[in-house]
Amino acid sequence: MNTVITGLGPRAVTASGLDARSLDFSEIPQIDISPLYGSDQQARLRVGEEVRTACTQVGFFYVTGHQVPQSVIDATFSAAKSFFALPLSEKIKLDINRSMNMRGYTPLLHENTNVEGKGDLHEGFDIALDVPLDDADVCAGVFGYGPNQWPENLPSFREALQAYHQAMLDLGSMIFRAFALALELDEQYFLPYITKPMAHMRVLSYPSQEGQVDEQQIGIGPHSDYECFTILRTDEVPALQVLNSQGDWIQAPPIPGAFVVNVGDLMARWTNNYFASTLHRVINASGRERFSIPFFFGPNSQSLIEVLPTCQNPDWPAQYPPIISGDYIRSRFDQTYQLRQPTTL
Numbered sequence: 001m002n003t004v005i006t007g008l009g010p011r012a013v014t015a016s017g018l019d020a021r022s023l024d025f026s027e028i029p030q031i032d033i034s035p036l037y038g039s040d041q042q043a044r045l046r047v048g049e050e051v052r053t054a055c056t057q058v059g060f061f062y063v064t065g066h067q068v069p070q071s072v073i074d075a076t077f078s079a080a081k082s083f084f085a086l087p088l089s090e091k092i093k094l095d096i097n098r099s100m101n102m103r104g105y106t107p108l109l110h111e112n113t114n115v116e117g118k119g120d121l122h123e124g125f126d127i128a129l130d131v132p133l134d135d136a137d138v139c140a141g142v143f144g145y146g147p148n149q150w151p152e153n154l155p156s157f158r159e160a161l162q163a164y165h166q167a168m169l170d171l172g173s174m175i176f177r178a179f180a181l182a183l184e185l186d187e188q189y190f191l192p193y194i195t196k197p198m199a200h201m202r203v204l205s206y207p208s209q210e211g212q213v214d215e216q217q218i219g220i221g222p223h224s225d226y227e228c229f230t231i232l233r234t235d236e237v238p239a240l241q242v243l244n245s246q247g248d249w250i251q252a253p254p255i256p257g258a259f260v261v262n263v264g265d266l267m268a269r270w271t272n273n274y275f276a277s278t279l280h281r282v283i284n285a286s287g288r289e290r291f292s293i294p295f296f297f298g299p300n301s302q303s304l305i306e307v308l309p310t311c312q313n314p315d316w317p318a319q320y321p322p323i324i325s326g327d328y329i330r331s332r333f334d335q336t337y338q339l340r341q342p343t344t345l
């Protein structure tokens with residue numbers, strides 16, 4: 001691995017001879033991960049190299065060649081539309097503020113991702129790994145675990161989101177394999193860390209903003225994600241923007257059939273800032289409602305996260321002390337929840 005240590009930590013250098021390509025992510029790479037499902041070892045390593053370049057230089061990439069059935073995705077968007085179309089009085093019965101473990105409904109403007117913002121212009125519904133109340137970790141109060149809550153009269157919503165969540169657990173473990181290859185670790189390195197991941201997931205609905213857009217009140221204010229990585233699917237409405245290293249916002253338009261994957265802060269920390277966790281935001285000024293489904297993937301709540309062995313050496317000492325995954329994620333959720341609006345109807 002060819003790296004240069006900069007004031008912001010090490011950056012990857014691709015072997016491109018003397019030619020300088022002005023990549024610096026005016027483009028977000030597209031990576032075909034289908035070799036990860038096959039047995040050609042060289043092809044798998046090439047996927048790892050592409051993922052390494054994307055994660056070190058951009059922090060974002062599109063994934064194609066996955067095995068998530070289109071029917072599972074379509075059913076989830078359609079279920080999300082039906083749910084958000086319910087009257088507020090129905091949705092608020094599942095208020096996330098009354099949930100012990102951050103599951104349920106968030107009304108419009110109740111979340112504030114940006115400390116300086118005036119509330120995010122989206123509604124959401126959150127689920128995560130469904131862990132029963134009699135589970136030992138739930139009884140012991142381990143952060144992030146517990147049961148989901150569901151609308152009573154919308155069984156198709158529950159079925160669709162559960163199937164989508166399972167598909168993301170499978171795709172997420174494939175992406176962790178690619179991360180391991182990218183980091184010159186054993187391909188299975190991360191698997192013991194994701195035997196009981198919190199695996200938080202949301203369906204989001206963004207109304208369109210008309211006229212002059214107030215930068216303090218957009219779909220989602222500028223933020224980085226907390227976990228190791230996010231797998232995002234959006235409908236066909238372009239609205240996601242990503243900040244490049246020059247400080248410019250770059251459009252990340254939807255690509256048919258592709259997921260967007262972005263590195264989160266816990267992975268940046270685990271890799272000693274080798275992987276970049278990149279700021280992003282959402283502005284929907286398309287004239288139509290927009291739907292998206294982010295799935296946030298990281299280790300088991302009780303995993304110890306220490307800078308990876310391949311991401312440190314005497315010239316590149318670990319910049320972070322070891323931390324329990326759930327403690328880190330809890331601290332990030334606590335910050336966001338402080339900015340939430342209490343629910344009033």
Ligand SMILES: O=C(O)CCC(=O)C(=O)O
Binds near residue numbers: 204225234240292294
């Ligand atoms: O809806 C999107 O495109 C992005 C959502 C997002 O960034 C998030 O939920 O963290």
Ligand SMILES: [Fe+2]
Binds near residue numbers: 223224225280
């Ligand atoms: Fe995000």
